[in-house]
Amino acid sequence: xxxxxxxxxxxxxxxxxxxxxxxxxxxxxxxxxxxxxxxxxxxxxxxxxxxxxxxxxxxxxxxxxxxxxxxxxxxxxxxxxxxxxxxxxxxxxxxxxxxxxxxxxxxxxxxxxxxxxxxxxxxxxxxxxxxxxxxxxxxxxxxxxxxxxxxxxxxxxxxxxxxxxxxxxxxxxxxxxxxxxxxxxxxxxxxxxxxxxxxxxxxxxxxxxxxxxxxxxxxxxxxxxxxxxxxxxxxxxxxxxxxxxxxxxxxxxxxxxxxxxxxxxxxxxxxxxxxxxxxxxxxxxxxxxxxxxxxxxxxxxxxxxxxxxxxxxxxxxxxxxxxxxxxxxxxxxxxxxxxxxxxxxxxxxxxxxxxxxxxxxxxxxxxxxxxxxxxxxxxxxxxxxxxxxxxxxxxxxxxxxxxxxxxxxxxxxxxxxxxxxxxxxxxxxxxxxxxxxxxxxxxxxxxxxxxxxx
Amino acid sequence: xxxxxxxxxxxxxxxxxxxxxxxxxxxxxxxxxxxxxxxxxxxxxxxxxxxxxxxxxxxxxxxxxxxxxxxxxxxxxxxxxxxxxxxxxx
Numbered sequence: 001x002x003x004x005x006x007x008x009x010x011x012x013x014x015x016x017x018x019x020x021x022x023x024x025x026x027x028x029x030x031x032x033x034x035x036x037x038x039x040x041x042x043x044x045x046x047x048x049x050x051x052x053x054x055x056x057x058x059x060x061x062x063x064x065x066x067x068x069x070x071x072x073x074x075x076x077x078x079x080x081x082x083x084x085x086x087x088x089x090x091x092x093x094x095x096x097x098x099x100x101x102x103x104x105x106x107x108x109x110x111x112x113x114x115x116x117x118x119x120x121x122x123x124x125x126x127x128x129x130x131x132x133x134x135x136x137x138x139x140x141x142x143x144x145x146x147x148x149x150x151x152x153x154x155x156x157x158x159x160x161x162x163x164x165x166x167x168x169x170x171x172x173x174x175x176x177x178x179x180x181x182x183x184x185x186x187x188x189x190x191x192x193x194x195x196x197x198x199x200x201x202x203x204x205x206x207x208x209x210x211x212x213x214x215x216x217x218x219x220x221x222x223x224x225x226x227x228x229x230x231x232x233x234x235x236x237x238x239x240x241x242x243x244x245x246x247x248x249x250x251x252x253x254x255x256x257x258x259x260x261x262x263x264x265x266x267x268x269x270x271x272x273x274x275x276x277x278x279x280x281x282x283x284x285x286x287x288x289x290x291x292x293x294x295x296x297x298x299x300x301x302x303x304x305x306x307x308x309x310x311x312x313x314x315x316x317x318x319x320x321x322x323x324x325x326x327x328x329x330x331x332x333x334x335x336x337x338x339x340x341x342x343x344x345x346x347x348x349x350x351x352x353x354x355x356x357x358x359x360x361x362x363x364x365x366x367x368x369x370x371x372x373x374x375x376x377x378x379x380x381x382x383x384x385x386x387x388x389x390x391x392x393x394x395x396x397x398x399x400x401x402x403x404x405x406x407x408x409x410x411x412x413x414x415x416x417x418x419x420x421x422x423x424x425x426x427x428x429x430x431x432x433x434x435x436x437x438x439x440x441x442x443x444x445x446x447x448x449x450x451x452x453x454x
Numbered sequence: 455x456x457x458x459x460x461x462x463x464x465x466x467x468x469x470x471x472x473x474x475x476x477x478x479x480x481x482x483x484x485x486x487x488x489x490x491x492x493x494x495x496x497x498x499x500x501x502x503x504x505x506x507x508x509x510x511x512x513x514x515x516x517x518x519x520x521x522x523x524x525x526x527x528x529x530x531x532x533x534x535x536x537x538x539x540x541x542x543x544x
Contacts, residue, residue, distance in 0.1 A: 056537065
């Protein structure tokens with residue numbers, strides 16, 4: 001009772017004082033950086049763009065906001081229960097260890113695994129590295145071949161390239177124009193010395209769902225370990241390691257409304273898959289991943305997984321409806337809109353659209369009040385069109401204009417409507433300025449034009 | 455164990471959750487909490503078994519405590535700019 005009154009009075013005083021905490025002393029380093037951005041009451045200017053408010057967030061595949069319920073579970077481990085879970089001699093260690101084991105069970109429950117099969121890592125990228133490089137290094141005497149797809153996440157592709165430099169052979173399977181890998185092609189690529197097949201469950205750029213159950217069945221039949229990157233799939237579609245017959249699965253915390261900096265790796269015990277550790281040290285996490293397990297982050301990931309299990313159905317229904325609303329809203333006002341990737345085998349919260357006759361960078365710059373991305377955050381630094389879209393066989397010009405809309409648990413209908421309005425406005429504005437579009441409206445076939453050399 | 459909560463207790467809990475949701479400074483969290491509360495209570499409208507009602511009630515009570523704490527935490531770190539959804543646009 002008393003604490004509730006106290007907290008409400010505290011809350012009232014905070015409401016009034018928070019608006020006065022604007023002046024801050026900047027260190028010289030931040031002062032230098034601050035010259036490029038300034039904030040005032042009307043808006044914020046950063047990187048030459050002035051916006052009046054925080055953009056509405058539609059980039060859930062890049063990362064997701066931390067759910068307040070997850071934050072609530074994490075805070076005690078930053079405040080008072082700050083022990084190292086590997087300290088065996090005092091209460092701080094014991095309570096921290098209990099929390100880590102509880103989180104482990106929560107993660108395992110979401111994927112129908114045993115807690116003993118979960119290893120905590122720093123993220124899905126680390127889990128992917130351990131899976132690809134760790135497995136191949138362990139079995140390097142007999143197994144020299146890896147199979148993966150052209151649409152995998154950069155960390156998998158880069159690990160494979162590293163293996164190639166070490167002398168292993170890698171087959172990068174092409175995908176169909178809908179983004180789905182061909183099972184028969186995969187079967188024919190498997191050799192007696194194939195040590196690993198790695199196919200991601202849900203693609204981060206286009207959102208297509210690969211037929212992992214079929215691939216898993218086939219790999220088990222042929223005795224090849226199967227690894228899947230389930231970072232985008234976890235908590236969004238039902239993921240079951242028994243049904244999928246996976247030997248290894250990478251999981252990420254910050255895609256399921258958990259904290260950044262934590263992930264997990266599922267490693268099957270029956271039949272046991274062995275890996276060579278990539279992080280050496282004190283032998284934590286069964287020797288697979290040494291280093292102090294970050295209790296607050298791991299607790300956050302566990303809480304996020306438990307929440308995902310409870311909320312999956314509710315979220316899925318809402319997000320599917322919002323995706324329909326977004327797509328129909330845009331298609332009703334614009335033509336020349338193409339959905340990249342299969343329409344049926346897709347996760348509803350990821351919508352990758354290409355707008356014909358519009359340039360991608362200018363569209364993104366114009367959509368300053370909507371936080372979206374083109375392609376994936378990992379590749380957005382370079383100017384190349386996304387390799388995923390190229391693997392789908394999308395034309396260069398359409399690949400350049402792709403926008404990825406990411407819908408999540410906290411997205412509202414009003415945000416979707418506003419995003420539709422702003423996108424349509426921006427695309428129409430750009431098309432009006434585009435001479436190519438004028439030519440198309442007059443009926444000229446762009447592909448038949450002979451561009452003159454100067 | 456506590457006896458089955460009465461209808462007025464359930465309604466009072468529902469209203470407390472909505473009132474707490476209103477105090478969130480973040481647009482998305484605020485809307486989500488309101489929506490989830492309404493949908494959650496609506497979903498359990500026809501539950502008749504007393505132990506299930508009691509379980510759902512105590513679950514909602516703990517969610518209320520979490521929400522109250524988080525409203526305070528979010529209010530400590532309000533960003534200077536509001537979301538564009540909260541700014542009236544022409």
